[in-house]
Amino acid sequence: MLTYNQDVGALLNARCANCHFEGGVAPFALETYEQVYNQRYAIRAAVINETMPPWQPADGCNTYEGDFSLSADQIASIVEWVDHDAPQGDPVDDVNASASALVTGGDGEEGMSRIDLSMQMPQGYEPQLFPDDYRCFLLDWPETELKYVTGFHAEPGNMQIVHHVIAFMISPEDAADYAALDAESSAPGYTCFGGPGGDPSSAVGWIGAWAPGDPGGNTPAGTGIPVAPGSKVALQVHYDSALYVEGMLDQTTVHFKIDDTVEKPAFVLPFTNYQWLSGSGMDIPAGEASVSHSYLFDPTPFLGMSLLSDGLIPSNTAFEIHSAGLHMHELGKEIKVEVHRANGDRACLLEIDDWDFNWQGGYSLENPEVFEPGDKLYIECEWDNSVSNQRVIDGEPQEPRDVHWGEGTSDEMCLAVIYITAH
Ligand code: HEC
Structure with missing residues (x-):
């Protein structure tokens, strides 16, 4: 019989x-034992x-580092064990030393191998919007020469209210616009959502x-993201502010591993249908329980352009995909990103x-996937905009409304973010 x-x-x-x-x-x-039993x-x-x-990838799509499902x-x-009334079993000195045959897999989560740079929010922030506060804080990237980010970890200042942290790199060209946005509010940072x-x-x-x-981690071996001097880091923090207690402050820190050179500079490619961004490009009609949009596109002819990898990965050449992330907002149901090969094969x-x-x-x-010119990237999103899947504000479910692409909490997105290098 299994015991605790x-x-x-x-x-x-x-x-x-x-x-x-x-x-x-x-x-x-x-x-x-008592906490688990209860x-x-x-x-x-x-x-x-x-x-x-909370391991999100669906079974059977691909295999990932650090799978903790x-x-x-x-x-x-x-x-x-629960069905046999969750017995405690004979006493032991150390439960973890019981060398349980059950504890296998889920390893590979060793975290980042070295910290070279730590940046903290300049002052404590007290959540102002409830039950969720999405706030961006702008930090100055201090390096004076081109460097490569080769590892990342965030350390929440207040574990009870910080639900997630995303770090975005703002290029030197855009830094002034973001600084202006930051200056608009007297409290630290500015409201932001989804980006x-x-x-x-x-x-x-x-x-x-x-x-x-998440213990943080290194980028795939030999790769790193170039960061130009004069860049800024925008830190988006999602505060689960329903758990906020009067006087609680958060001052989150982010840690980077950085190197002067890497074998393969990496580029983080956001992939979506840019036509969706305008007007009614991505209609999600009010009341519909299942709405899908998909897009198929070969990025290789454009990769080297300044708005994309800026020559880091030459156009019309093969590239390697090392990792992938996906992004929708709260009406999202299912999402996937695939490579559709020129020969008809698909790689999820x-x-x-x-x-x-x-x-x-x-x-x-x-195992990184190699993307050849002529292959296509495919993204597909499905949303539920029915009455039963709406935001609840002050205990009141909101009326469904027609939804399009946007940054707001009640707008939607359909985006894949892939981490790529030259092949
Ligand atoms: C990566 C962090 C993390 C891990 C690992 C984790 N949990 Fe959770 N768990 C949470 C958070 C955060 C919540 C609160 C609900 C939410 O935000 O989804 C939660 C909620 C729950 C709940 C409340 C009901 C529910 O489903 O939301 C149960 C039960 C639970 N966890 C059990 C477990 C068990 C059992 C394990 C291990 C097998 C586990 N959790 C591993 C973070 C985690």
């Missing part, structure tokens, strides 16, 4: 307690539904994202079949 002390405890400590600890962002701790039915439901742990055996064991705000056509690149439990890069706005990030492919 001999089997399940070590597994839950390894795979849940990194987020579910006292004072963490998760709603309760799962560090002791939540056993919720745990059973969450692992069966695969809502926890539970295997079918691990899920079955937790369920069996760093500012002119949507400006060249902003993702450099990293953090969500609870990333698919999320139960979209959750709160858990976005990039996923590194165990």
